[in-house]
Amino acid sequence: MLTLFRDLRRLRRDIGLPRPDRGRSLAIRHVDAGSCNGCEHELGATANPLHDIQRFGLDIVASPRHADMLLVTGPVTRNMERALRKTYDATPDPKLVVAVGVCGISGGQFGVNYATRGGVDQVVPVDVYIPGCPPRPEALLYGILLAVGRLRQRK
Amino acid sequence: MSSVSYREQIAAALESGWRFAGLHATSDGSSVRTLLADATGATRLETAVAQQGQVPSIVDLAPAAGWDEREAHDLYAVGFAGHEPLRPLVDHDLRLDSWTVPVFGRDPYQVAVGPIHAGIIESGHFRLHVVGERILHLDARLFYKHRGLERAAEGCTLDEGLAYATRACAACAVANGVAYAHACEHALGLTPDVELARVRTILLELERLWSHLNDLAAVCSGVGLAAGNTHFAGLTERARRLNAKLTGHRFLFGTIHVGRSDITLHRDDVRLAADEVAALRAEARRGWRELQFNRSFQDRLPDIGVVDAAAAVRLGATGPAARAAGLADDLRASSPRLDYAGFEAVTPERAVGDVQARVEQRTLELEQTFAVLARLLEGRIGPAVASPGGEERAIGIGRVESPRGATSCIVERRDDRVERLRLRTGSYANWPVVAYAAVDNLLPDFPLINKSFELCYACADR
Numbered sequence: 001m002l003t004l005f006r007d008l009r010r011l012r013r014d015i016g017l018p019r020p021d022r023g024r025s026l027a028i029r030h031v032d033a034g035s036c037n038g039c040e041h042e043l044g045a046t047a048n049p050l051h052d053i054q055r056f057g058l059d060i061v062a063s064p065r066h067a068d069m070l071l072v073t074g075p076v077t078r079n080m081e082r083a084l085r086k087t088y089d090a091t092p093d094p095k096l097v098v099a100v101g102v103c104g105i106s107g108g109q110f111g112v113n114y115a116t117r118g119g120v121d122q123v124v125p126v127d128v129y130i131p132g133c134p135p136r137p138e139a140l141l142y143g144i145l146l147a148v149g150r151l152r153q154r155k
Numbered sequence: 156m157s158s159v160s161y162r163e164q165i166a167a168a169l170e171s172g173w174r175f176a177g178l179h180a181t182s183d184g185s186s187v188r189t190l191l192a193d194a195t196g197a198t199r200l201e202t203a204v205a206q207q208g209q210v211p212s213i214v215d216l217a218p219a220a221g222w223d224e225r226e227a228h229d230l231y232a233v234g235f236a237g238h239e240p241l242r243p244l245v246d247h248d249l250r251l252d253s254w255t256v257p258v259f260g261r262d263p264y265q266v267a268v269g270p271i272h273a274g275i276i277e278s279g280h281f282r283l284h285v286v287g288e289r290i291l292h293l294d295a296r297l298f299y300k301h302r303g304l305e306r307a308a309e310g311c312t313l314d315e316g317l318a319y320a321t322r323a324c325a326a327c328a329v330a331n332g333v334a335y336a337h338a339c340e341h342a343l344g345l346t347p348d349v350e351l352a353r354v355r356t357i358l359l360e361l362e363r364l365w366s367h368l369n370d371l372a373a374v375c376s377g378v379g380l381a382a383g384n385t386h387f388a389g390l391t392e393r394a395r396r397l398n399a400k401l402t403g404h405r406f407l408f409g410t411i412h413v414g415r416s417d418i419t420l421h422r423d424d425v426r427l428a429a430d431e432v433a434a435l436r437a438e439a440r441r442g443w444r445e446l447q448f449n450r451s452f453q454d455r456l457p458d459i460g461v462v463d464a465a466a467a468v469r470l471g472a473t474g475p476a477a478r479a480a481g482l483a484d485d486l487r488a489s490s491p492r493l494d495y496a497g498f499e500a501v502t503p504e505r506a507v508g509d510v511q512a513r514v515e516q517r518t519l520e521l522e523q524t525f526a527v528l529a530r531l532l533e534g535r536i537g538p539a540v541a542s543p544g545g546e547e548r549a550i551g552i553g554r555v556e557s558p559r560g561a562t563s564c565i566v567e568r569r570d571d572r573v574e575r576l577r578l579r580t581g582s583y584a585n586w587p588v589v590a591y592a593a594v595d596n597l598l599p600d601f602p603l604i605n606k607s608f609e610l611c612y613a614c615a616d617r
Binding site for chain 2: 063080114
């Protein structure tokens with residue numbers, strides 16, 4: 001049984017994620033770990049008719065179980081830390097984590113205090129950071145496509 | 156003042172028409188201050204000094220103080236004699252039965268939702284006690300996003316403290332920022348000049364514009380009407396692009412300062428903005444007209460999530476939620492520090508406080524916003540200041556009508572430093588009202604009821 005799981009994991013890792021040379025779809029789960037709601041509004045705006053995130057084959061899914069990528073906003077608050085860890089664990093490998101916004105990157109304005117742990121990478125490993133306060137919808141799309149290797153990083 | 160007379164003062168004030176507008180513990184937890192406001196916009200603070208860490212509770216006199224007292228207990232260790240049980244609010248390190256209301260019987264079961272929701276939604280937890288499909292009781296647990304920003308602001312200069320007030324919530328950044336700026340200016344004896352009042356009023360209404368458009372989009376998505384959602388989501392996007400064009404920021408961050416405004420706009424740019432606002436008005440009206448004749452949309456709205464006028468007063472509802480119940484309260488009608496000449500609160504014709512009334516209320520308020528913007532977006536916008544000359548105080552109070560209702564900001568200062576910042580937003584006031592509105596409704600209607608309030612979690616959690 002355990003061997004099978006390991007094989008499955010390897011199989012998923014080898015074939016699961018979109019490659020730079022292929023335009024494949026990606027399922028994203030959003031986690032608000034304590035943001036000011038700005039990143040949420042801009043993330044919502046990526047789905048509006050003017051940005052239309054789905055034209056890239058990207059979609060926001062309802063459960064981490066269905067997700068390839070976690071998009072995490074906000075400084076991680078003490079009250080959200082456990083929920084974020086559980087969501088991370090519930091997301092099947094291989095997975096990508098994107099820290100969104102200044103708060104997601106470093107804790108931003110709030111830093112570390114009695115109520116916050118700071119940036120997302122203080123709690124779970126992060127692959128890509130999308131700066132901005134909040135990042136504009138275009139920046140979010142750019143960061144997501146960069147994370148899955150569908151764009152080259154600008155020098 | 157002795158603690159006994161504190162309760163008597165509050166009781167007498169409530170008796171003579173004052174309304175509860177917030178309660179907070181001082182920085183060291185040694186006293187508790189209650190903010191009262193009347194219909195003319197006047198405010199007063201009543202202070203109770205804690206005796207052995209306790210002050211008398213006023214939650215029986217003003218049920219709206221429930222959350223404030225629980226928060227003061229969690230964060231400042233103040234006890235409230237008579238508030239039983241004093242359930243935790245911000246502190247999540249406790250057992251389930253410490254914060255939920257016990258519901259007994261054979262049939263009720265619980266539906267637990269969140270803190271992480273299925274869409275792009277802020278984090279919060281709803282524990283619905285349900286019999287069949289009907290909601291018996293809702294325990295809303297927020298403060299997952301509590302970032303400790305009031306504490307973080309302590310010790311900052313008054314200028315620095317502004318960042319904490321504005322970053323409390325992106326959707327109410329201007330309202331919170333102006334409330335903070337007003338509180339500081341009140342404390343420093345500064346009065347905004349005509350241009351400063353005008354600029355801030357424009358910014359407040361630009362914020363309400365995108366926010367109310369977004370609320371209508373959210374209600375459409377709550378009903379599952381994709382066409383309505385995309386129409387209003389598109390308009391929301393245009394409103395945010397207008398914000399970016401005018402101020403460089405889609406959410407108007409960085410536009411508010413204590414004692415001044417730096418925004419400069421050429422008259423031609425202001426005219427272009429006025430044209431875009433007029434275009435948005437026409438498009439919003441067109442969308443609303445279509446919604447009014449969409450039977451499957453309209454059928455979902457009436458008679459659910461009802462909060463009548465008596466409940467709205469008792470629970471301290473504010474903003475569109477209160478006006479939809481027929482209470483003509485709007486701080487914009489009594490805002491001498493802003494430019495709302497001749498403004499009067501509107502309420503819908505069918506002001507019964509259900510989802511339909513709250514949705515209609517948004518459209519009535521959008522019309523007001525369009526009118527205010529049309530009046531103020533004329534001629535150039537220049538730098539402006541608040542002039543000294545007023546009385547200086549240790550405690551300043553600022554109150555602003557945010558898109559979600561009355562937001563009160565209290566700044567207690569020591570010289571030019573923040574000693575205590577208290578931000579009580581429209582969302583904070585309205586969340587307990589959502590829990591009340593859900594009762595007796597069908598579970599599948601809860602998302603729609605919630606969206607008809609469209610409150611911020613960030614604003615409440617801070």
